[in-house]
Amino acid sequence: MDTKMSSMNNLFNPESVAVIGASENSAKLGFHVMLSLTKGGFPGMIIPINPGSKEIMGLKTFPSITELPYEIDLAIVVLPARMVSAIFEECLAKGVKGIVLITAGFKEIDDPKGTDLHEQLASIVNTTHVPVIGPNTFGMINLHARLNASFTPEFSLLRKGTIGLISQSGGMCHLLSFMAMRDDIGFSKIVGIGNRLNVDFAQMVDYLMHDPDTGVIALYMEGIDRPRELIDTVKTYKDKKPIIAYKTGIGDIGNQASRSHTGSLAGVGEIYSGAFSQAGILALNNVEALLDTAKALAGSPLPNGSGVAILSSQAGPGIAAADICQMGGLNMVSFTQETQDRINDILPPLALRTNPVDMGPAWYDSEAVVGILQAAMRDENVAGILLFMMFASANVDSIKGLSFLLKDRGQKKPLITCLSAPPGIWDEQVKQLEEAAVLVNFSTPERAARVMVNLNRYRSLMIEVPKG
Amino acid sequence: MDTKMSSMNNLFNPESVAVIGASENSAKLGFHVMLSLTKGGFPGMIIPINPGSKEIMGLKTFPSITELPYEIDLAIVVLPARMVSAIFEECLAKGVKGIVLITAGFKEIDDPKGTDLHEQLASIVNTTHVPVIGPNTFGMINLHARLNASFTPEFSLLRKGTIGLISQSGGMCHLLSFMAMRDDIGFSKIVGIGNRLNVDFAQMVDYLMHDPDTGVIALYMEGIDRPRELIDTVKTYKDKKPIIAYKTGIGDIGNQASRSHTGSLAGVGEIYSGAFSQAGILALNNVEALLDTAKALAGSPLPNGSGVAILSSQAGPGIAAADICQMGGLNMVSFTQETQDRINDILPPLALRTNPVDMGPAWYDSEAVVGILQAAMRDENVAGILLFMMFASANVDSIKGLSFLLKDRGQKKPLITCLSAPPGIWDEQVKQLEEAAVLVNFSTPERAARVMVNLNRYRSLMIEVPKG
Numbered sequence: 001m002d003t004k005m006s007s008m009n010n011l012f013n014p015e016s017v018a019v020i021g022a023s024e025n026s027a028k029l030g031f032h033v034m035l036s037l038t039k040g041g042f043p044g045m046i047i048p049i050n051p052g053s054k055e056i057m058g059l060k061t062f063p064s065i066t067e068l069p070y071e072i073d074l075a076i077v078v079l080p081a082r083m084v085s086a087i088f089e090e091c092l093a094k095g096v097k098g099i100v101l102i103t104a105g106f107k108e109i110d111d112p113k114g115t116d117l118h119e120q121l122a123s124i125v126n127t128t129h130v131p132v133i134g135p136n137t138f139g140m141i142n143l144h145a146r147l148n149a150s151f152t153p154e155f156s157l158l159r160k161g162t163i164g165l166i167s168q169s170g171g172m173c174h175l176l177s178f179m180a181m182r183d184d185i186g187f188s189k190i191v192g193i194g195n196r197l198n199v200d201f202a203q204m205v206d207y208l209m210h211d212p213d214t215g216v217i218a219l220y221m222e223g224i225d226r227p228r229e230l231i232d233t234v235k236t237y238k239d240k241k242p243i244i245a246y247k248t249g250i251g252d253i254g255n256q257a258s259r260s261h262t263g264s265l266a267g268v269g270e271i272y273s274g275a276f277s278q279a280g281i282l283a284l285n286n287v288e289a290l291l292d293t294a295k296a297l298a299g300s301p302l303p304n305g306s307g308v309a310i311l312s313s314q315a316g317p318g319i320a321a322a323d324i325c326q327m328g329g330l331n332m333v334s335f336t337q338e339t340q341d342r343i344n345d346i347l348p349p350l351a352l353r354t355n356p357v358d359m360g361p362a363w364y365d366s367e368a369v370v371g372i373l374q375a376a377m378r379d380e381n382v383a384g385i386l387l388f389m390m391f392a393s394a395n396v397d398s399i400k401g402l403s404f405l406l407k408d409r410g411q412k413k414p415l416i417t418c419l420s421a422p423p424g425i426w427d428e429q430v431k432q433l434e435e436a437a438v439l440v441n442f443s444t445p446e447r448a449a450r451v452m453v454n455l456n457r458y459r460s461l462m463i464e465v466p467k468g
Numbered sequence: 469m470d471t472k473m474s475s476m477n478n479l480f481n482p483e484s485v486a487v488i489g490a491s492e493n494s495a496k497l498g499f500h501v502m503l504s505l506t507k508g509g510f511p512g513m514i515i516p517i518n519p520g521s522k523e524i525m526g527l528k529t530f531p532s533i534t535e536l537p538y539e540i541d542l543a544i545v546v547l548p549a550r551m552v553s554a555i556f557e558e559c560l561a562k563g564v565k566g567i568v569l570i571t572a573g574f575k576e577i578d579d580p581k582g583t584d585l586h587e588q589l590a591s592i593v594n595t596t597h598v599p600v601i602g603p604n605t606f607g608m609i610n611l612h613a614r615l616n617a618s619f620t621p622e623f624s625l626l627r628k629g630t631i632g633l634i635s636q637s638g639g640m641c642h643l644l645s646f647m648a649m650r651d652d653i654g655f656s657k658i659v660g661i662g663n664r665l666n667v668d669f670a671q672m673v674d675y676l677m678h679d680p681d682t683g684v685i686a687l688y689m690e691g692i693d694r695p696r697e698l699i700d701t702v703k704t705y706k707d708k709k710p711i712i713a714y715k716t717g718i719g720d721i722g723n724q725a726s727r728s729h730t731g732s733l734a735g736v737g738e739i740y741s742g743a744f745s746q747a748g749i750l751a752l753n754n755v756e757a758l759l760d761t762a763k764a765l766a767g768s769p770l771p772n773g774s775g776v777a778i779l780s781s782q783a784g785p786g787i788a789a790a791d792i793c794q795m796g797g798l799n800m801v802s803f804t805q806e807t808q809d810r811i812n813d814i815l816p817p818l819a820l821r822t823n824p825v826d827m828g829p830a831w832y833d834s835e836a837v838v839g840i841l842q843a844a845m846r847d848e849n850v851a852g853i854l855l856f857m858m859f860a861s862a863n864v865d866s867i868k869g870l871s872f873l874l875k876d877r878g879q880k881k882p883l884i885t886c887l888s889a890p891p892g893i894w895d896e897q898v899k900q901l902e903e904a905a906v907l908v909n910f911s912t913p914e915r916a917a918r919v920m921v922n923l924n925r926y927r928s929l930m931i932e933v934p935k936g
Binding site for chain 2: 027029032035105108109110111151152153154157167168169170171172174175177178179181182220222248249250251286287288312313314315316317319320322323326327349350364388390392393394418420421422423425443444445446447
């Protein structure tokens with residue numbers, strides 16, 4: 001591991017953390033950072049720094065980092081902007097291995113003093129290999145190390161998983177995390193890169209590509225200072241781990257004069273989307289699509305072609321999904337004769353037995369559903385399967401048969417589903433099937449279909465993009 | 469009320485219901501229909517009909533409807549298709565006022581016998597004013613009458629509300645209902661019109677326009693037999709109640725030859741969308757958009773213009789929403805001088821104080837948030853407001869101030885929000901604000917922004933569409 005990687009690794013996996021600006025006053029961010037570390041169950045040493053306190057949250061508190069009798073791996077800084085340069089000098093003298101700088105009031109403010117302070121910090125830190133997350137960030141979270149280095153204790157409620165999120169917006173990190181909590185989606189790391197003193201998208205992608213806990217990298221960005229650096233970095237890692245990105249700020253907001261030129265809106269969006277595609281980054285256009293696609297890339301194999309089969313226990317959802325698949329470049333395949341014969345054996349002639357299959361007559365019969373599903377899984381024309389079933393008390397027993405699939409771990413084709421039921425009826429079973437990596441479930445057939453479209457878009461990107 | 473309306477009213481508000489084909493065998497639909505009626509708390513008389521039983525679910529059971537000593541308002545029929553003609557004759561002789569025909573196996577099957585049976589039923593029933601829902605349907609639900617005339621007892625879990633849903637797909641009714649249960653969205657009536665013997669979209673729209681419990685009409689359709697009839701009916705009621713529609717089956721599925729002509733896909737979609745617009749029906753293109761827009765039309769005033777203000781406690785969500793508003797035809801207005809002065813008083817210069825407003829510095833301060841919100845509400849340039857806040861323990865107290873708005877019922881502008889928090893923190897407060905019709909909340913800023921775009925699209929339709 002080179003020095004850069006090893007520095008980043010220390011930043012995300014510290015054995016000791018000092019909170020410079022820790023507080024017992026709940027109106028201060030230093031209070032909430034302490035809460036995040038302690039409630040989040042960080043197993044290492046937590047040291048509050050505050051010259052006015054002897055003890056914070058039951059932990060011995062020191063007046064400054066300089067006076068600490070221990071080594072410190074990570075410093076989290078929440079003091080006002082004007083004090084940060086001096087704190088940085090102290091941190092470096094103390095030999096800290098990484099800094100999370102939550103404090104705002106640097107480059108993002110109108111006052112040129114902010115930019116001066118930023119440059120001052122950069123010149124202090126860039127003589128070293130010490131990576132800094134921020135300034136102007138909520139912080140970062142490494143769920144695999146139980147490290148919640150942020151001012152939001154609730155991030156610790158997230159499940160540990162393989163999605164690494166790098167975001168320019170703290171709001172979006174909070175939003176995506178709250179959505180993920182409701183859907184039980186797991187993350188490896190969540191990083192608010194803020195004003196990017198020396199850790200930008202490229203450095204984070206570089207690190208997460210080496211991070212064994214991260215399988216999928218999701219980016220939220222509003223603007224990139226050094227697009228070439230990111231593009232070149234990403235190309236180096238082609239095919240290693242999927243990268244997906246959501247870019248906002250494509251409209252010309254607030255500029256009355258150019259507002260009527262809606263053509264330019266699409267233009268800016270397309271330029272980004274094109275640059276992303278050329279690098280092998282899959283561009284997405286809303287938080288729901290970002291989270292859905294990350295979840296599928298983390299939990300499903302990739303399709304090896306564009307052929308899709310839709311199996312629906314009710315015609316409506318199948319038809320809706322077929323529209324989206326066709327418009328999204330997927331191929332609504334014809335089944336092989338063998339598959340078609342098998343389906344014809346199972347379903348009576350009154351059902352729609354070609355793709356999309358209406359499994360209506362098999363609504364009660366889990367064996368029939370599993371039989372059709374297995375036939376489609378084996379079909380060489382089929383690269384991915386969409387399965388839709390609405391469960392209620394009239395057919396609730398048929399869901400049990402689906403767990404049969406749990407035993408069939410050999411499947412290498414994506415199975416993207418919308419298994420829907422009234423709250424409580426089926427949530428637990430779906431969760432078990434997702435945890436066993438048998439299927440990936442979404443709340444509507446259209447969301448499931450769009451995910452399949454995006455898996456296929458990513459597959460195409462990997463074929464088209466040259467390695468950098 | 470004319471005969472037609474009065475017949476429909478009897479159908480949806482019966483005092484007595486007979487289940488012809490009631491059963492105690494849970495493998496039979498007749499069992500689940502009985503469960504729906506009894507568990508759903510229907511306050512009228514429930515009479516099981518089955519020649520082989522004396523009692524079903526504790527209720528006295530009769531061998532046939534003919535032998536009943538009481539009058540019957542509604543008959544629900546779940547017997548096999550071949551028996552239905554005779555049952556219809558019995559029902560009419562008995563003087564029933566409406567029929568729900570759940571049985572499948574008519575026009576939808578390949579066998580011409582199915583169409584013959586359909587025609588036979590039509591000729592029996594069309595000498596009368598008796599409306600028939602179905603055949604080939606899960607049934608219908610009138611939540612205001614606690615009538616669950618379907619084979620899915622869980623529909624009774626839905627909240628009573630003002631959205632009337634008319635659907636060609638039972639699967640979509642189940643899906644939309646399960647989604648609505650999770651989001652606490654209320655319905656007036658849910659009707660699976662199935663193969664439409666004598667009650668089609670036009671008849672249902674006609675009835676729901678007169679139904680005092682219904683405020684918004686949502687349609688899901690795959691194909692329309694008599695589009696002119698629907699269009700003419702809708703035009704008659706212009707401006708009375710909003711109608712929104714989601715039409716699927718626009719792709720040329722399964723037709724290998726025409727599949728590559730993707731142009732024709734868009735064409736079909738556009739023809740429908742154009743026809744809907746001319747009638748004053750708002751076209752939507754997925755279940756999420758259908759439900760979100762129905763919820764907003766049911767819970768919010770309409771904007772009186774296209775000017776929108778975005779107030780976000782974090783920059784990211786505001787920027788994402790601004791992109792969608794601009795592309796969707798909304799006008800990201802400049803504030804009046806009075807509003808701008810007020811916002812400048814509240815927010816420090818380092819914040820983005822123009823539209824979209826970044827309320828970051830007021831993140832902790834509910835008085836500041838309410839002050840900005842009230843200024844935007846009063847601004848004559850602003851027709852609708854998008855408000856985004858992510859809450860966690862660091863700022864959870866600031867949400868309390870928002871309930872201040874509860875007292876300000878005078879607001880006549882839509883307030884569409886994404887108030888997001890970890891599960892449990894804020895759900896109850898959002899629900900209370902929604903119930904008080906103060907705001908309408910969505911899980912992402914993009915969904916909220918798309919809803920505002922759709923409210924404005926509906927407003928434009930009402931200006932453009934001539935009254936039929």
